[in-house]
Amino acid sequence: MKKITALVLALCLVLGIGAAMAEDLTLTIGHIGPQTGPAAVYGLATYRGAKIAADEITAADNGITVVLLNEDDTHDAEKAKNAYNSIMEQGAQMIVGTTTTAPCIAVGALAYEERVFMLTPSASSTDVTADKDNVYQVCFTDPNQGSASAAVIKEKALGTKIAVIYNNADAYSTGIYQTFVQKADELGLEIVSTTTFTDETTDFSVQVADAKNNGADLVFLPIYYTPASQILIAAKSQNYAPTFFGVDGMDGILTLEGFDTSLAEGVMLLTPFVADAKDEMTVKFVEEYKKLYDEVPNQFAADAYDCVYALVEAAKKAGVTSDAAAEDICDAMIAAMQEIQVTGLTGTMTWSANGEVDKVPTAMVIKDGAYVGLGN
Amino acid sequence: MIFLSNLVNGISLGSIYAIIALGYTMVYGIAKMLNFAHGDVIMVGAYIIFCGAQYWGLPAPVAVLLAMLVCTVLGMTIEKLAYKPLRQATGLAVLITAIGMSYLLQNTALLIWGANPKVFPSPFSTDALHLFGGELVIKPETLITILANVVIMIALSLFISRTKMGKAMRCVSEDRGAAELMGINVNRTISVTFAIGSALAAIAGLLLCSSYPMLQPTTGSMPGIKAFTAAVFGGIGSIPGAMLGGVLLGIIEILGKAYISTELGDAIVFAVLIVVLLVRPTGLLGKPVREKV
Numbered sequence: 001m002k003k004i005t006a007l008v009l010a011l012c013l014v015l016g017i018g019a020a021m022a023e024d025l026t027l028t029i030g031h032i033g034p035q036t037g038p039a040a041v042y043g044l045a046t047y048r049g050a051k052i053a054a055d056e057i058t059a060a061d062n063g064i065t066v067v068l069l070n071e072d073d074t075h076d077a078e079k080a081k082n083a084y085n086s087i088m089e090q091g092a093q094m095i096v097g098t099t100t101t102a103p104c105i106a107v108g109a110l111a112y113e114e115r116v117f118m119l120t121p122s123a124s125s126t127d128v129t130a131d132k133d134n135v136y137q138v139c140f141t142d143p144n145q146g147s148a149s150a151a152v153i154k155e156k157a158l159g160t161k162i163a164v165i166y167n168n169a170d171a172y173s174t175g176i177y178q179t180f181v182q183k184a185d186e187l188g189l190e191i192v193s194t195t196t197f198t199d200e201t202t203d204f205s206v207q208v209a210d211a212k213n214n215g216a217d218l219v220f221l222p223i224y225y226t227p228a229s230q231i232l233i234a235a236k237s238q239n240y241a242p243t244f245f246g247v248d249g250m251d252g253i254l255t256l257e258g259f260d261t262s263l264a265e266g267v268m269l270l271t272p273f274v275a276d277a278k279d280e281m282t283v284k285f286v287e288e289y290k291k292l293y294d295e296v297p298n299q300f301a302a303d304a305y306d307c308v309y310a311l312v313e314a315a316k317k318a319g320v321t322s323d324a325a326a327e328d329i330c331d332a333m334i335a336a337m338q339e340i341q342v343t344g345l346t347g348t349m350t351w352s353a354n355g356e357v358d359k360v361p362t363a364m365v366i367k368d369g370a371y372v373g374l375g376n
Numbered sequence: 377m378i379f380l381s382n383l384v385n386g387i388s389l390g391s392i393y394a395i396i397a398l399g400y401t402m403v404y405g406i407a408k409m410l411n412f413a414h415g416d417v418i419m420v421g422a423y424i425i426f427c428g429a430q431y432w433g434l435p436a437p438v439a440v441l442l443a444m445l446v447c448t449v450l451g452m453t454i455e456k457l458a459y460k461p462l463r464q465a466t467g468l469a470v471l472i473t474a475i476g477m478s479y480l481l482q483n484t485a486l487l488i489w490g491a492n493p494k495v496f497p498s499p500f501s502t503d504a505l506h507l508f509g510g511e512l513v514i515k516p517e518t519l520i521t522i523l524a525n526v527v528i529m530i531a532l533s534l535f536i537s538r539t540k541m542g543k544a545m546r547c548v549s550e551d552r553g554a555a556e557l558m559g560i561n562v563n564r565t566i567s568v569t570f571a572i573g574s575a576l577a578a579i580a581g582l583l584l585c586s587s588y589p590m591l592q593p594t595t596g597s598m599p600g601i602k603a604f605t606a607a608v609f610g611g612i613g614s615i616p617g618a619m620l621g622g623v624l625l626g627i628i629e630i631l632g633k634a635y636i637s638t639e640l641g642d643a644i645v646f647a648v649l650i651v652v653l654l655v656r657p658t659g660l661l662g663k664p665v666r667e668k669v
Contacts, residue, residue, distance in 0.1 A: 168639055195638040
């Protein structure tokens with residue numbers, strides 16, 4: 001710790017920014033996420049959440065202005081690199097993003113080379129932070145989501161015979177699956193059916209039938225909401241009604257165009273943010289979000305909101321100036337991230353040196369077309 | 377019972393492949409070209425039906441008719457703009473153009489409708505058939521798809537064997553040069569072939585998205601490739617072959633996934649294709665073509 005403090009101080013001296021700290025700060029943050037494409041729900045939510053945080057901080061009149069730049073990566077690794085290059089050319093000092101895992105791994109590699117600090121709201125794979133000291137996460141890592149899901153299922157006795165359907169062509173899905181199985185094994189949960197699909201799969205009848213025929217009373221879906229909607233439809237047509245349990249990728253199913261949300265009734269998911277929570281911060285954020293965008297924010301929006309606050313906190317700690325270049329402040333930001341503690345919408349967070357966040361997950365259930373806490 | 381249930385699911389998927397394969401095989405049989413954009417015309421058809429029913433408030437049958445009309449015009453336009461100028465070019469040039477056309481359609485759809493997936497509301501609202509005390513569930517979509525397949529297969533066979541236009545199509549298929557010398561308008565014949573193939577694509581779009589209701593710009597591409605496989609499997613150019621190939625392919629895919637591995641489902645499908653082509657290069661119902669020296 002002493003070493004890090006010394007390093008920060010030394011950096012401040014080197015960059016000559018110690019004296020500038022009291023002055024006004026304009027922080028330019030670049031947001032990258034899919035705003036069109038199959039994962040658009042997530043990128044739009046993270047942008048909107050970040051935007052609300054940026055405007056709030058700027059309006060607070062304490063000398064800090066946050067300028068939020070925005071680029072669309074369409075949930076495509078190649079396009080994400082272009083988005084990154086474009087946003088850096090526009091003068092971003094640090095990145096909020098990227099929203100989804102595969103693009104985040106690609107952009108993370110570039111940012112590592114060029115020394116740009118990244119804080120992703122929602123790319124949850126460990127591959128996002130692995131071997132890159134400059135990438136931090138606000139969401140849980142996939143291993144964390146998988147084992148936390150197993151723990152919740154065990155603790156609340158949600159199911160005795162469990163089926164898992166996951167996307168074996170997707171790093172996010174596979175990552176959660178692996179840790180889920182490991183933890184389930186530890187806790188003595190019985191997994192009776194494991195089936196897979198890929199991005200090209202149109203027919204889910206086999207996967208659902210396998211779960212049904214093996215008598216599973218809970219189906220764990222560590223997948224995104226688009227295939228999940230197809231699985232819910234297939235389950236209905238097979239007269240199969242187990243408990244469905246998803247992770248953060250399930251968030252978005254209620255806003256899928258044309259989807260009969262009554263099918264999602266009773267679906268559970270693990271998420272650190274509850275839009276109907278009664279604390280002052282959440283109520284204020286949800287009201288603002290509803291006013292601006294006419295919908296209830298999901299956890300991605302909340303994660304991105306927390307991202308911006310965490311970045312500002314770290315930037316203050318690192319003594320970042322308005323005109324500092326991204327590569328000059330990266331190391332100071334990394335050191336600062338490990339020291340700060342931020343209480344945001346998704347809980348009280350601290351970060352470890354490998355970029356992973358420490359906070360507490362909550363289980364939710366869909367009731368009357370809205371998320372409510374599982375405890376209620 | 378589990379086997380029977382898987383079999384029904386296989387037939388359900390297979391009948392979707394079959395109806396797409398009918399379009400492939402018809403165009404190939406007559407124009408002797410692989411229209412790789414067929415899967416994407418299906419996607420366009422599905423979008424038109426979706427928009428018609430959801431945004432413009434049209435009753436479902438009207439939306440389907442509209443989609444058939446749009447697809448027919450689209451198919452004929454594609455043929456006129458992209459394929460007709462290449463009538464004298466090598467087969468490879470036409471093939472590449474077809475692949476290009478497929479991407480053009482996908483990306484245009486991306487521009488118009490965005491990439492947010494939409495859940496396609498099935499217009500067949502009748503309840504599923506529950507047999508053996510609910511053990512075996514047959515969706516109305518499956519029955520309608522099979523019925524549509526049979527009707528279309530018979531209608532197409534009759535059209536090709538009995539009508540004057542059908543006769544012209546067979547002539548063009550057999551020998552384009554000789555057909556022209558006999559006074560057959562080759563361009564018009566091929567154009568009509570595309571029109572029929574594309575109208576079928578709209579129906580295939582309806583049935584595909586009713587059974588598997590996820591609509592996005594890439595919706596047609598994977599089923600399109602599988603259906604093409606089915607057409608080759610059954611013997612490309614043969615109308616009953618497309619139907620047989622499609623249904624068999626669907627059954628193989630589902631049974632392979634159910635009893636061998638979900639991870640290997642697609643690999644099994646294509647492995648079977650390779651084996652069949654090694655044993656019977658013309659496909660199950662394809663006519664062997666003798667090379668004349």
